[in-house]
Amino acid sequence: MPENRQIHLDNRPAGEAQASNFVLVTAQTPALQDGEVLVRHHFLSLDPYMRGRMNDAKSYAQPQALGQTMGGGTVGEVVESRNPRYPVGTKVVGMGGWQEYSVVNADVPGALRAVDTRHVPLSAYLGAVGxxxxxxxxxxxxxxxxxxxxxxxxxxxxxxxxxxxxxxxxxxxxxxxxxxxxxxxxxxxxxxxxxxxxxxxxxxxxxxxxxxxxxxxxxxxxxxxxxxxxxxxxxxxxxxxxxxxxxxxxxxxxxxxxxxxxxxxxxxxxxxxxxxxxxxxxEHMEVWPAALAELGALVADGKLRARESIAQSLENAPEAFLGLLKGKNFGKQLVKLV
Ligand SMILES: NC(=O)c1ccc[n+]([C@@H]2O[C@H](COP(=O)([O-])OP(=O)(O)OC[C@H]3O[C@@H](n4cnc5c(N)ncnc54)[C@H](OP(=O)(O)O)[C@@H]3O)[C@@H](O)[C@H]2O)c1
The missing domain is CATH 3.40.50.720 (NAD(P)-binding Rossmann-like Domain)
Structure with a gap:
């Protein structure tokens, strides 16, 4: 199994978030169990809500735990599989977090979604069609x-x-x-x-x-x-x-x-x-199918041409994230990992 670079939340910000709140670590990837797949992340999504989760404060979501991989949306490809519904090569969207790979039990409802990249590019599933x-x-x-x-x-x-x-x-x-x-x-x-x-x-x-x-x-x-x-x-x-x-x-x-x-x-x-x-x-999962259908059609028809700001490589995720909070991004902020 591959080595996996991850970005953890090391300490919580006081006021403005800083690069020193994050730390880059290398971990081993565990062997797959039945039902699990290994996903190689192609893109990581950086989103403003992540700033709120860095605080240990009452909110609609649990705070990001210290010493753990930052949570976040990812798109990627199944590179090893012990789940027949997600064979090697399947393109998927999930919540893989700020890391290069994730091991996912694909039988857990909502953990992974296979996506069709014939008319909509993979990265769009983190933005316009996500x-x-x-x-x-x-x-x-x-x-x-x-x-x-x-x-x-x-x-x-x-x-x-x-x-x-x-x-x-x-x-x-x-x-x-x-x-x-x-x-x-x-x-x-x-x-x-x-x-x-x-x-x-x-x-x-x-x-x-x-x-x-x-x-x-x-x-x-x-x-x-x-x-x-x-x-x-x-x-x-x-x-x-x-x-x-x-x-x-x-x-x-x-x-x-x-x-x-x-x-x-x-x-x-x-x-x-x-x-x-x-x-x-x-909290409104019931609207997602209709919304994704309309958004996917708008992208496929060229009526929604959303711009992306793409940082290269995992180690640049903190800087790109801090830039997003200051408006340095121009369009959907992503990190390209492959
Ligand atoms: N409620 C939900 O479920 C939900 C889900 C997703 C996103 N959101 C919220 O939706 C908003 C947009 O998210 P997004 O992912 O689309 O981010 P985004 O617009 O791609 O990026 C954030 C933008 O916010 C603007 N900004 C940053 N600091 C600002 C400030 N002090 N004053 C005014 N504008 C500032 C900047 O644009 P300018 O350069 O134009 O100022 C920056 O580019 C965020 O507030 C996010 O938290 C909520």
Missing amino acids: MPGVTAYYGLVHIIAPKAGDTVVVSAATGAVGSAFAALSKARGCHTVGIAGGAEKCKYAVDELGFDACIDYKEYSDAASLSAAIAAACPNGIDGYFENVGGMVLNAVLPRMNAFGRIAVCGMIAGYNGAPLPLTQPALILMQRLKIEGFIVS
Whole structure:
């Protein structure tokens, strides 16, 4: 069995996460038991939620254990098998973690899923046709529930979730506006992702001026907002919400390092009779089949061309992860392991 390089959580961050929170170790791979397969990971997914799991704090998920391989989504190929349903060569998506190989009991429900790479590239199963894509789908379809002609807005617009949101909302005939960091990201959002407009929040020093720019891009107000960021961006969007608007609270990345995110005008929730709903995509497994079918078709048809930021080799995962938390990624952040 091969040697397996892994990245463990060595110690917990105080404030901003650091490279020194992680340690690279080499482990032996155990021999396979009946039902198990050895998966060689081709790509590791880096996701903002991993920052929350580095804390030992109450949350919807258990904290990442110290001295253990960091958890995370992976796609790869079965290279040894003692499970007839997953022969050698099967391409699979799973939760292999920050390591080069994983041994998986493929009979455990949900542990592995075989994927078809004929029309959709393997890496897309970690992004547009994976957890981030389904996240966009759930918040848009089940919380915002737009009608054709509605105006919908998403923050972190060019990221893994935001880019899928654009394709799904355009398919439903919405006026779709993004908020992203930097002119290059905003140009890409309009030229490549299909946004009708994109606002560079870094051009604005306060919520009032950002809010004025949002108003100009949303002349009919906002019917649905998909929140990925929090803080100034949320304070700028809230005054632009239409009566009976819906806000899907997906993420608050501006606060993941512990910064407070004060809400300056909560009375608007009452005045505009808003519905605000937080959600965790893994708690809505019932929507995954329909979501993955639609997202897979959008990718196969070239209507969702999500960009990827690809770091090379496992030892560069911590740096790429810290960059993701600062917006250095441009599209879905992956680590290529093969
Ligand atoms: N609820 C769920 O089940 C669920 C599932 C998946 C993801 N999420 C959440 O969805 C959000 C997007 O995830 P993703 O995987 O698609 O990540 P992503 O958008 O690919 O990458 C994160 C982006 O967040 C933006 N960002 C980082 N720090 C920021 C700050 N201080 N202020 C404003 N923007 C900041 C950056 O974009 P800019 O350069 O444009 O600022 C960065 O590129 C995250 O909040 C994540 O936690 C939630």
